[in-house]
Amino acid sequence: MKDKKVLIVITSHNTLKDGKETGYWLGEVTHFYYILREAGYEVDFTSPKGSQPPLDQRSYDLRDKDNRQFWEDKHLQSQLNNTIPIEAVNAEDYMSIYYAGGHGAMWDFPSNERLAQIAAQIYEKGGFISAVCHGSAGLLNIKLANGRSLLYGKTVTGFANLEEKLIRLTKAVPYLLEDELKKQGATYKRGIIPFIPHVEVSDRLITGQNPQSAKAVAKALIRALQTPWQIQS
Numbered sequence: 001m002k003d004k005k006v007l008i009v010i011t012s013h014n015t016l017k018d019g020k021e022t023g024y025w026l027g028e029v030t031h032f033y034y035i036l037r038e039a040g041y042e043v044d045f046t047s048p049k050g051s052q053p054p055l056d057q058r059s060y061d062l063r064d065k066d067n068r069q070f071w072e073d074k075h076l077q078s079q080l081n082n083t084i085p086i087e088a089v090n091a092e093d094y095m096s097i098y099y100a101g102g103h104g105a106m107w108d109f110p111s112n113e114r115l116a117q118i119a120a121q122i123y124e125k126g127g128f129i130s131a132v133c134h135g136s137a138g139l140l141n142i143k144l145a146n147g148r149s150l151l152y153g154k155t156v157t158g159f160a161n162l163e164e165k166l167i168r169l170t171k172a173v174p175y176l177l178e179d180e181l182k183k184q185g186a187t188y189k190r191g192i193i194p195f196i197p198h199v200e201v202s203d204r205l206i207t208g209q210n211p212q213s214a215k216a217v218a219k220a221l222i223r224a225l226q227t228p229w230q231i232q233s
Helices: 026-038 065-071 074-081 113-124 133-139 161-166 177-183 211-225
Strands: 005-009 043-047 094-099 128-132 199-202 205-208
Touching: 005 026, 005 113, 026 043, 026 065, 026 211, 043 074, 094 113, 094 133, 094 211, 113 128, 113 133, 128 133, 128 211, 133 177, 133 205, 133 211, 161 177, 199 211, 205 211
Parallel strands: 005 043, 005 094, 094 128, 128 205
Antiparallel strands: 199 205
């Protein structure tokens, strides 16, 4: 499967419970993307609704080298403005799926059955699932062939309750991600200090805690892809 591609999933949802705008977090796409591309992997972009996903404007920081390079690349902008609809994705084309975060992911990732099916298909043929920050919400409804949640018995991370509290959005989200991951039978771990990179690797599931973890997730995925492994469930 080394000649296949990695699929980046980006949210199509653009509003918080309080009505303020949200979307995907730019650095969680760009930081992951460039590390995968530099390692020689091809990357596609998909979203629940297809077309152009909404950007959380708080993440629009072109002082960040990766963000600026990505934003000024006309080919990448064309891809981003025309993301593949989930319904058109063929799981057989991908060796790994990556759920990028941004608060919007808390709404449309776990509610999309087709997305969960694609992730389960990739995982059960021996591929990898990765996620960062609120992107871990996409893991909540993935069911494997044995009937269990993908998360059952896994060690994972995602945006922490403490971090949600510190940015004062606890009441603006539909649930607390840390709590929901635990409810699915996962062991949740976070870094001692908020907003520093933290990654958990559990079988073929790789998760990062916050936006600062996107590069570390990408590096962990590449290490996993380049290491001999066996299909497990």
